Amino acid sequence: MSEENQPRSLTPYICGLILIGGLAALPFVLPPDGVERASIAQFFGRLHPAIVHLPIGLLVLVPLFEVLGLVSIWSHLQKSAGFVLGLATIGVLVATVAGWLLAWSGGYQGETVMNHLWGGIATSGACLMLVAFRQVYKSREGLVLIRLGYIPLLFATVGAMAWTSHQGSIITHGDDYLTKHMPASLRKFLGVPLTPPPAAKTTGTSLFATQIAPIFEKNCVACHKPSKHKGNLRMDTYALLMEGGDSGPPVVAGSLEKSDLYRRITLPADDEEFMPTDGKPALTHAEIKLIADWITAGAQP
Ligand code: HEC
Structure with missing residues (x-):
């Protein structure tokens, strides 16, 4: 009997569910409400912008490795995909917790902050699901739906992460950071309004x-x-x-x-x-x- 055919232990799944349940509870139990808290919480929270780019980089490698790995001369890449996905998942979880800590303790609040936080939680949940799905994807057993679902879920997760990162950049740089110096022709093509959304600048001679x-x-x-x-x-x-x-x-x-x-x-x-x-x-x-x-x-x- 190969290892694949052994009944799988449920423990990792239960741990994953508890983890994601705990993360999803944070915005309700300890929401970012604009109040500043203990400076030690802010200290750890402020690590968020420093570490967040690492899992972003790792996660985009996973679809690259999986897809290129389908070509026989690059098949070795597929062997690394699971390891990189594991590292990315740990990174996403740590970055999400640090991000929540920063928002909760650093006096943040508002819609963009909540979007960013929920995006991080969704990306964390999706990464944990990917780790589980990949087991089934690689084994020749298990639900067809999960085997076929792995690759689409992988791309959806990268998409969710991109959206989440963008919310983060709006918090740090303002919402016209990416488009401010965009050439007019590209702006027109993408339908980006010519005058950036009113930056609420006060004008006049008063x-x-x-x-x-x-x-x-x-x-x-x-x-x-x-x-x-x-x-x-x-x-x-x-x-x-x-x-x-x-x-x-x-x-x-x-x-x-x-x-x-x-x-x-x-x-x-x-x-x-x-x-x-x-x-x-x-x-x-x-x-x-x-x-x-x-x-x-x-x-x-
Ligand atoms: C580093 C962040 C920071 C900066 C910069 C800052 N504030 Fe504040 N402000 C706060 C915090 C935190 C509070 C809420 C705590 C409090 O009421 O003291 C606050 C509250 C206030 C309030 C009371 C709001 C209310 O209704 O309770 C006023 C008025 C205010 N700030 C004016 C100013 C002015 C004027 C400036 C610029 C000269 C300024 N703030 C710059 C952080 C800041």
Whole structure:
């Protein structure tokens, strides 16, 4: 009796199911909610961008090895495919957990962050399935559906990973990073809109547009933007700034005392509520004066 014909142990399957169930529970139990947590969690979370590219590179090799390996002179490649898939799966799992840790502890929130997280979880689940499917694919036994399903699932997994990576790049670089310098002809061919989706840049000749918005852009928007709105406050448009966050409108026209934003930028730099946080350089006196003048004069757009 060859090893193939032995009844397979269920333990690896059960472990895989528990693993993927645990991962899928994370966004519900400990969701990224914009709150910053223990710095040790952030330390490990920040390894995510450093390690994530390794499993990406490994996973794209798997279909290459499997498909090229069908040609007889390259058949040795198929022998490595299972090993590379195993390494890629471990890498995807580690990168996904680190990514969740970064999002949960680093004050991230919002739709793109959730898309990215769910993409990572789906890719992890698909990789574990691939490992199981490949056993059946390689043996001549087992469900035909699984044997035939392995290669399509492999390509679908690479696709899911590509989509997930793109969500990640939107978080880091903004949503027009890939297309910003795309030649006009290619843009037209691919149907990418000529003007990138409104980057919510404030334009005009008002005091706000020319002096105040650039200060916010330089010092505040990094933490108060769609994918990362700390304290639920967005500062990338006038309307959203005036709407405010968890503690209501931060700017009250005409009143410096009632404007939480002004209070925060003028606190002592070591105060917990001082803005910008995280040891980012404080606004200059000239900048604070401009903001004070703008609020006193009615905080017009
Ligand atoms: C490094 C990230 C970071 C930067 C940069 C930053 N903030 Fe914040 N901001 C936070 C965090 C975190 C909170 C939520 C915790 C809190 O309320 O103190 C917050 C909350 C706020 C709030 C209160 C929102 C609410 O409704 O509770 C205001 C107002 C604010 N920031 C203004 C600013 C201004 C003005 C700047 C630029 C000068 C700025 N922030 C730059 C991280 C940042």
